[in-house]
Amino acid sequence: MTRRMNFCGSMDHGVSRRGFLETAAVAGASAFAANMNGLDVLQTPALAEEIKRQEKHVILLWLAGGASQLETWDPKPGRPTGGPFKAIDTSVPGIRISELLPKLAQRMQHTAIIRSLNTKNADHGGGASLMETGRRNEAGLQYPDIGAMLAKELGRADSQVPDYVSMYTSSEGRRKGTAGFLGARYAPMFLDKELMPENMRRLEAISDLDHKERADLRDLLHKQFARGRDNGSLASHNGAYQRVRGLMASEKLFDIGQEPQSQRDAYGPTQFGEQVLVARRLIEAGVPFVKVARAWWDSHGQNFETHLELCTELDHVMSTLIDDLQVRGLLEKTLIITLAEFGRTPQINASLGRDHFASAWSSSLTGCGVKGGSVFGKSDEDGLRVADGEVGSAELFATIFRALGINHQKNYMVGARPVPLTDPGTKPIEAVLA
Amino acid sequence: MTIGDPTKLKVAKELGRPGILFCLARAPGSTRLFTGCSDGKVYDLDIAAEKPEAKEFVGHESYVTGLALAGGALVSGSWDGSLIWWNIETREVIRKVAAHARWVRGVTASPDGKLISSVSDDMTCKLWNAETGELVRTLEGHEKTTPHHYPSMLFVSAFSADGQRLATADKVGHVVIWDVATGNKLAAVEAPTMYTWDPRQRRHSIGGIRSLAFSPDGKLLATGGIGQIENIDHLGAAARIEVFDWQEGKRTHEFPGDNYKGLIEQLAFTPAGDTLIATGGDNNGFIKFVDLKDNKIIHQDKAPMHVYAMSVGEMWDTLYAAGHGKIVAWEFKAEAPAPAAETAAEGESKSP
Numbered sequence: 148m149t150r151r152m153n154f155c156g157s158m159d160h161g162v163s164r165r166g167f168l169e170t171a172a173v174a175g176a177s178a179f180a181a182n183m184n185g186l187d188v189l190q191t192p193a194l195a196e197e198i199k200r201q202e203k204h205v206i207l208l209w210l211a212g213g214a215s216q217l218e219t220w221d222p223k224p225g226r227p228t229g230g231p232f233k234a235i236d237t238s239v240p241g242i243r244i245s246e247l248l249p250k251l252a253q254r255m256q257h258t259a260i261i262r263s264l265n266t267k268n269a270d271h272g273g274g275a276s277l278m279e280t281g282r283r284n285e286a287g288l289q290y291p292d293i294g295a296m297l298a299k300e301l302g303r304a305d306s307q308v309p310d311y312v313s314m315y316t317s318s319e320g321r322r323k324g325t326a327g328f329l330g331a332r333y334a335p336m337f338l339d340k341e342l343m344p345e346n347m348r349r350l351e352a353i354s355d356l357d358h359k360e361r362a363d364l365r366d367l368l369h370k371q372f373a374r375g376r377d378n379g380s381l382a383s384h385n386g387a388y389q390r391v392r393g394l395m396a397s398e399k400l401f402d403i404g405q406e407p408q409s410q411r412d413a414y415g416p417t418q419f420g421e422q423v424l425v426a427r428r429l430i431e432a433g434v435p436f437v438k439v440a441r442a443w444w445d446s447h448g449q450n451f452e453t454h455l456e457l458c459t460e461l462d463h464v465m466s467t468l469i470d471d472l473q474v475r476g477l478l479e480k481t482l483i484i485t486l487a488e489f490g491r492t493p494q495i496n497a498s499l500g501r502d503h504f505a506s507a508w509s510s511s512l513t514g515c516g517v518k519g520g521s522v523f524g525k526s527d528e529d530g531l532r533v534a535d536g537e538v539g540s541a542e543l544f545a546t547i548f549r550a551l552g553i554n555h556q557k558n559y560m561v562g563a564r565p566v567p568l569t570d571p572g573t574k575p576i577e578a579v580l581a
Numbered sequence: 582m583t584i585g586d587p588t589k590l591k592v593a594k595e596l597g598r599p600g601i602l603f604c605l606a607r608a609p610g611s612t613r614l615f616t617g618c619s620d621g622k623v624y625d626l627d628i629a630a631e632k633p634e635a636k637e638f639v640g641h642e643s644y645v646t647g648l649a650l651a652g653g654a655l656v657s658g659s660w661d662g663s664l665i666w667w668n669i670e671t672r673e674v675i676r677k678v679a680a681h682a683r684w685v686r687g688v689t690a691s692p693d694g695k696l697i698s699s700v701s702d703d704m705t706c707k708l709w710n711a712e713t714g715e716l717v718r719t720l721e722g723h724e725k726t727t728p729h730h731y732p733s734m735l736f737v738s739a740f741s742a743d744g745q746r747l748a749t750a751d752k753v754g755h756v757v758i759w760d761v762a763t764g765n766k767l768a769a770v771e772a773p774t775m776y777t778w779d780p781r782q783r784r785h786s787i788g789g790i791r792s793l794a795f796s797p798d799g800k801l802l803a804t805g806g807i808g809q810i811e812n813i814d815h816l817g818a819a820a821r822i823e824v825f826d827w828q829e830g831k832r833t834h835e836f837p838g839d840n841y842k843g844l845i846e847q848l849a850f851t852p853a854g855d856t857l858i859a860t861g862g863d864n865n866g867f868i869k870f871v872d873l874k875d876n877k878i879i880h881q882d883k884a885p886m887h888v889y890a891m892s893v894g895e896m897w898d899t900l901y902a903a904g905h906g907k908i909v910a911w912e913f914k915a916e917a918p919a920p921a922a923e924t925a926a927e928g929e930s931k932s933p
Contacts (some may be wrong), residue, residue, distance in 0.1 A: 223852040231644040231660035319782040363915040416730045443783035448816040456785050497887045498816050550630045
């Protein structure tokens with residue numbers, strides 16, 4: 148069977164513009180049905196709430212491979228497991244983080260740290276799936292990841308920009324993400340090669356006028372055909388085409404050449420810095436969810452050298468992002484999350500590495516809906532287990548939803564089955580919510 | 582001076598220790614070892630004792646990564662950025678100096694014991710008066726960032742036997758040779774293979790030159806590290822040695838390694854300058870004897886642990902090493918020469 152190359156150029160990943168249209172049209176019955184029919188109409192939020200929510204954005208900094216909590220948010224200086232780096236004071240008295248994050252330490256008033264994740268899965272694939280969807284896989288039901296859920300919850304139906312953009316350019320551990328039962332409408336625009344999406348531009352052989360007229364003709368034919376036919380698939384088909392010109396126009400959002408040089412310099416010369424700058428441009432233009440995966444933190448050997456490199460970059464880029472969002476008045480509307488599939492072992496192996504560890508690790512939430520300068524949970528003195536406030540992926544996801552003003556107990560209907568955003572009984576971590 | 586027989590290498594003593602031991606200094610002519618540990622302490626023990634008792638020196642706040650005996654004192658360097666001069670008998674701090682803005686990676690004493698060299702991730706090498714602790718000069722010749730815009734690291738320095746030259750080496754494989762008296766840069770050589778940058782799969786780097794040694798005549802400079810790594814999650818490439826005629830700027834020897842993987846953490850030339858002893862490791866450890874005349878490995882063996890530091894005995898037939906959770910004494914004594922024919926035939930009649 149010949150497989151068509153898709154949006155990102157990969158056989159396995161991405162949604163091209165053409166693919167997006169085909170998927171929406173052909174698979175409309177599943178994709179759009181989930182969108183239109185799978186609503187929990189009883190919990191449809193009030194319009195004002197909806198509008199408010201639609202102004203919110205998320206930038207997920209996915210520290211792929213598993214960043215060490217001991218070299219970031221939960222240092223243990225002086226302990227046998229602590230490594231060589233010291234803990235430093237932050238802008239919030241009483242909170243200390245690794246000396247590898249000095250700039251973020253000075254911005255701690257915007258950030259909440261969760262130090263008590265016990266997610267019980269220290270396998271890359273399983274851990275990533277768990278921390279992407281907030282729950283364990285279930286046979287027969289493909290859960291959407293957090294990007295798809297937030298694209299659905301925060302995105303606007305008439306949006307001219309993508310709802311969910313995911314960047315993962317390193318090849319190790321690369322995962323595209325999934326819209327699961329929410330359908331292709333919420334699948335990520337996936338960038339795995341360059342900052343600029345491929346196949347976004349109009350073919351040179353077609354003039355802009357011609358392109359517009361073709362769209363108008365198609366729309367006219369659609370309206371004639373759809374007259375008297377109340378069908379979700381038809382609506383999905385048309386809706387997809389209606390977004391094309393908007394998506395094409397969003398090309399400039401991916402072009403950091405549109406930014407002043409001073410702004411580019413501020414984010415720095417690394418690929419991660421450039422991607423996060425693109426993320427800021429995207430959310431400023433209304434994209435609700437952007438994931439920037441920074442791979443690869445899997446430091447089985449030379450953990451300290453690896454973290455010296457990657458934490459330095461994270462510290463600089465994320466601090467620049469916080470400042471940039473604040474200047475633009477976007478920080479209170481934007482939630483920045485640092486997350487990975489797991490953390491790293493407190494024990495240091497003979498290669499001066501740390502291995503996979505999911506029993507007591509950390510995540511951070513910055514900005515929108517967060518009680519800045521707060522810490523929830525505690526690991527024991529060597530970081531071997533959670534000493535207080537144990538939470539899992541479900542609690543973290545509920546907290547993220549609540550920070551964005553989304554009811555985490557809301558149900559999606561998959562056929563006749565209600566599927567809540569987070570598992571029943573899950574409680575958000577109130578201590579880190581504003 | 583001849584050395585022992587590397588093929589007779591055997592572990593004479595193995596001592597388990599808590600923590601990771603990054604550096605080693607030995608009191609001349611003795612089995613008294615000082616070793617710096619990941620717990621921030623320096624330990625003093627006699628490896629030859631039946632039950633070695635470790636006495637501790639307390640003063641650092643992070644990993645102790647460099648030790649040198651000089652000017653009658655012990656000098657230690659740490660990831661806390663400081664150097665401490667210790668009274669080795671009372672274990673009291675003589676002085677503590679905030680030496681570097683970033684982590685100290687190594688400390689070396691000049692052969693005459695008058696200078697201390699310290700290298701740090703602030704990418705400077707500093708020369709200190711071993712007696713007074715005064716800063717003599719700062720040597721700056723290494724880039725602070727890698728070509729890929731990440732912080733670089735200055736791992737090691739080594740004096741020449743005459744004390745007139747000093748070499749420093751960094752993460753990207755850049756080596757600078759300095760004139761100690763003036764602080765002038767005399768030459769530079771490159772060993773870029775020891776730095777792996779993965780631009781596609783994992784997008785960070787690993788490696789760097791971790792060990793240096795001048796030949797006794799000062800003409801050759803040996804560098805140790807690791808070769809290009811495919812999966813940089815691990816130290817998964819062969820240990821690597823490159824030797825340079827640094828004045829000519831030419832590489833004279835290359836040992837790309839074989840089945841022993843990991844970093845060459847320490848190198849030593851034998852007195853004749855024709856053999857290198859190399860130790861290091863990944864999750865395991867190794868020791869190698871490398872013949873520079875014939876370009877071959879004379880002997881190599883597994884070490885009981887990843888070795889970070891070693892000290893060779895004055896007779897060149899014993900070797901002390903510190904590493905991950907252990908101290909080891911090796912022997913490689915040559916067998917006593919076979920009796921001469923006359924002696925062997927003692928009692929036998931000889932033909933006139």
